Amino acid sequence: MGDLSAGVVVIGNEILSGKVVDTNSPFLAAELRPLGVTLRRIATIPDELPLIREEVRSQHASFDLVFTSGGVGPTHDDVTIEGVALALGRRVVVHSDIADKLRAFYGDRINPARLKMAEVPEGAELITDTSINFPTIKVENIYILPGIPEIFRAKLEGLKPRFNADPYCLKIVYTRVGEGTIAEHLNDTLRQFPELLLGSYPKINHPEYMVKITLESKDAGYVGRAFVHLLTVLPEGSVVRTEE
Amino acid sequence: MGDLSAGVVVIGNEILSGKVVDTNSPFLAAELRPLGVTLRRIATIPDELPLIREEVRSQHASFDLVFTSGGVGPTHDDVTIEGVALALGRRVVVHSDIADKLRAFYGDRINPARLKMAEVPEGAELITDTSINFPTIKVENIYILPGIPEIFRAKLEGLKPRFNADPYCLKIVYTRVGEGTIAEHLNDTLRQFPELLLGSYPKINHPEYMVKITLESKDAGYVGRAFVHLLTVLPEGSVVRTEE
Numbered sequence: 001m002g003d004l005s006a007g008v009v010v011i012g013n014e015i016l017s018g019k020v021v022d023t024n025s026p027f028l029a030a031e032l033r034p035l036g037v038t039l040r041r042i043a044t045i046p047d048e049l050p051l052i053r054e055e056v057r058s059q060h061a062s063f064d065l066v067f068t069s070g071g072v073g074p075t076h077d078d079v080t081i082e083g084v085a086l087a088l089g090r091r092v093v094v095h096s097d098i099a100d101k102l103r104a105f106y107g108d109r110i111n112p113a114r115l116k117m118a119e120v121p122e123g124a125e126l127i128t129d130t131s132i133n134f135p136t137i138k139v140e141n142i143y144i145l146p147g148i149p150e151i152f153r154a155k156l157e158g159l160k161p162r163f164n165a166d167p168y169c170l171k172i173v174y175t176r177v178g179e180g181t182i183a184e185h186l187n188d189t190l191r192q193f194p195e196l197l198l199g200s201y202p203k204i205n206h207p208e209y210m211v212k213i214t215l216e217s218k219d220a221g222y223v224g225r226a227f228v229h230l231l232t233v234l235p236e237g238s239v240v241r242t243e244e
Numbered sequence: 245m246g247d248l249s250a251g252v253v254v255i256g257n258e259i260l261s262g263k264v265v266d267t268n269s270p271f272l273a274a275e276l277r278p279l280g281v282t283l284r285r286i287a288t289i290p291d292e293l294p295l296i297r298e299e300v301r302s303q304h305a306s307f308d309l310v311f312t313s314g315g316v317g318p319t320h321d322d323v324t325i326e327g328v329a330l331a332l333g334r335r336v337v338v339h340s341d342i343a344d345k346l347r348a349f350y351g352d353r354i355n356p357a358r359l360k361m362a363e364v365p366e367g368a369e370l371i372t373d374t375s376i377n378f379p380t381i382k383v384e385n386i387y388i389l390p391g392i393p394e395i396f397r398a399k400l401e402g403l404k405p406r407f408n409a410d411p412y413c414l415k416i417v418y419t420r421v422g423e424g425t426i427a428e429h430l431n432d433t434l435r436q437f438p439e440l441l442l443g444s445y446p447k448i449n450h451p452e453y454m455v456k457i458t459l460e461s462k463d464a465g466y467v468g469r470a471f472v473h474l475l476t477v478l479p480e481g482s483v484v485r486t487e488e
Contacts, residue, residue, distance in 0.1 A: 014443055016283045017412075018274035025288075030262030039260045044269075044286035075427045075444040087245055104425070113427030150448050180350070182321045183357030187370065190320055199258055200319040204394050214263065232388075 003218070004037045004165040007059035008121060010044040011052060011071040012078050012147055024069040024145070024152045031156060033119045036165035036218065037065065047071055052083025060087060065163065067156075070147030072137075073224035074113040079201045084142055085121035098135065129158050168197075169220040171227045172243040177235065178202065180209060185233045193226040195219075247462070248281045248409040251303035254288040255296060255315040255324050256391055265473040268389070268396045275400060280409035280462065281309065291315055296327025304331060304386060309407065311400075314391030316381075318357040328386055339364045342379065373402050412441075413464040415471045416487040418453035421479065422446065424454060429477045430467035438472040439463075453484045 008028055014020040025042045032039050040063060045051045052071070059066045071080030085092045099118035103110050117134075120126075126135035129198060132154050137144040145152050175182055179202050190198055197216040205207065215230065217223040231239065252272055258264040269286045276283050284307055289295045296315070314322030314328050329336045343362035349352050361378075364370075370379035376398050381388040387403060389396050402464045419426055434442055441460040447453065461467040461473065475483065 005447075013441070014445055014458070015270075016273055016286065017460075018270070018277040018283075019443070020445070021270045026259075026262070026265045029260055033262040039262075040290060042254075042260065044285070046284060056255060073444070073446060074423045074440065076431050077444060109424075111428070112425065113431075114424040116427075148448055179318045180353075180355065180358040183360075184355065187320050187357075197257070198320065199263070200317070200321060201258055201264070202317060202392060204392055214258070216261075234275035 001081050002165055004035075004065060004163060006032055006037050006039050006065040006067065006163075007041040007043070007063040007071060008039065009052070009055050009059060010042065010069045011016060011047055011083075012044070012069075013046050013077070016046060021187040022069070023149050024147065027149070027153060028069075028156065028186050031160065032068050032163065034167060035160065037163050038165075047077040047079055048087060049079050049086060052080060053086040054085050056087035056142065060140065064144045066139060068142065068144050068220075068229045069152060072117070072146050074116050078116070080144060081121060081137070084139060084144060086120060088140060090121040090123060090139070092119050093122045094118045095124065095126065097126060101134075127159065131158060144183050166218045168216050168218055169223045171215045171223055173213040173215070173227075173230060173234070174240040174242070175211045175213065175234065175238045176209060176240050177238045178210045182213070182234060182238065185230065185235075186213070188233055189226055189230045192229055193222065195222065196226045198226075237244040248279075248309060248407060249307040250276055250281050250283050250309040250311065250407075251287070251307040252283065252311040252313060252369070253296070253299050253303060254286065254313045255291060255327070256288070256313075257321070258288050259288050260290060266313070266394050268391065271393070271397060272311060272313075272400065275404065276407065278411060279404065279407050280411040282406050282409075291321040291323055293323050293327050293330060296324060297330040300328050300331035300386065304384065308385060309385045310389050312386065313396060314387060316361070316390050318360050322360070324388060325363050325365060325381070328383060328388060332365060332384060332386075334365040334367060334383070336363050337366045338362045339368065339370065341370060345378075360457055371403065375402060406479040410462045412460045412462055413467045415459045415467055417457040417459070417471075417474060417478070418484040418486070419455045419457065419478065419482045420453060420484050421482045422454050426457070426478060426482065429474065429479075430476055433470055433474045436473055437466065439466065440470045442470075 015022045043055050071078045121139045124139040128135045136155050199214040201212045259266045287299050315322050365383045368381050368383040372379045380399050443458040445456045
């Protein structure tokens with residue numbers, strides 16, 4: 001238990017060129033939050049070694065957990081393994097367990113492209129406790145996940161038990177008045193509760209509310225007191241409803 | 245005409261915490277591509293000044309165009325203007341044109357929070373040629389856009405005529421065989437056409453194809469020759485269909 005920070009490196013020209021919408025990082029964000037893991041950065045970058053090396057190196061140094069998404073198949077544009085290895089100053093080696101598995105699976109259809117999928121940064125750990133037959137490659141604090149959403153999700157599901165941190169406690173207030181009206185009350189609440197994570201999200205043309213206010217902390221008592229304070233200072237009649 | 249590179253800084257704790265899915269950066273990616281603008285980076289970061297300053301500074305130095313999404317309202321977590329100003333070493337000033345507009349709109353309901361929306365990095369340009377009544381703030385190569393998707397889109401629509409670069413020419417090949425089978429032929433094509441942008445995207449359980457191969461270049465003749473070459477080297481019967 002405790003605090004865990006995380007970052008994700010999404011590797012894929014197809015996302016930057018608008019051909020594919022990245023659904024892996026939103027999925028990761030939504031999965032990590034209830035575990036209490038704080039996602040601090042999503043970086044989507046091209047399939048280019050120097051860029052992968054720099055981003056992975058930076059996130060590796062900054063966060064407790066780093067996830068990569070994409071670039072792990074058998075083709076020329078799959079350079080994530082090499083990029084992660086470069087970031088850590090490690091060599092790329094063929095992992096004999098994976099190579100054996102690939103040879104057993106493909107038989108005489110094995111070829112250099114397929115064997116490329118046995119390459120890992122030297123010293124990598126193989127994690128096999130997921131529903132997917134192919135192991136997840138972990139090296140230091142970096143989890144290397146594939147871009148295909150179905151496999152990304154299945155692998156992450158298997159990894160989740162490793163990442164339990166203290167959960168966040170969330171309370172929500174919906175108002176029928178706009179941000180310009182409530183801003184001073186939010187500021188007042190933050191002065192009283194400087195550690196509060198306070199979000200304010202206006203919605204256009206919503207039939208029920210104008211602003212969704214989120215209050216969060218890993219300390220349930222703290223967020224409870226901030227919630228009561230905010231409800232006390234907001235103008236009478238401005239609250240549509242709350243969620244706790 | 246020519247080549248234009250771009251980056252986008254998505255600012256919002258709500259995205260990193262999984263409360264909201266960012267639809268602005270996928271929209272931007274899909275809009276920029278047909279214009280020939282090459283999106284090189286999407287960075288999603290928290291509402292924190294030092295992080296905004298660093299990311300904006302980095303993208304400002306690296307790309308022709310930088311877009312920011314989010315963090316421009318009247319509340320405490322709206323710190324994008326200040327972050328951009330810090331990145332450029334500029335002061336934050338009140339723009340009198342915007343302040344006048346806000347005062348005219350709000351009358352005696354004007355307050356400090358609402359007036360905050362008149363703040364801009366010193367020397368910013370106001371762009372008013374969109375369907376949105378509130379101007380878009382531009383400073384150097386940075387376009388500051390709001391997080392609310394409806395407004396982000398409307399503003400971007402108005403800005404698009406500024407960004408015409410040479411368009412990409414795209415051809416697509418769908419194969420009924422997997423990446424492990426075609427990888428060597430993709431590599432062969434890249435050896436012959438080293439400047440080709442070649443993407444390979446496997447799909448799980450698709451009824452029609454296993455891999456979508458994309459060939460792109462700003463030189464239509466070049467991509468045409470690469471396309472013919474790839475079709476020549478792929479195994480007989482492996483192509484489901486093509487798109488040009």
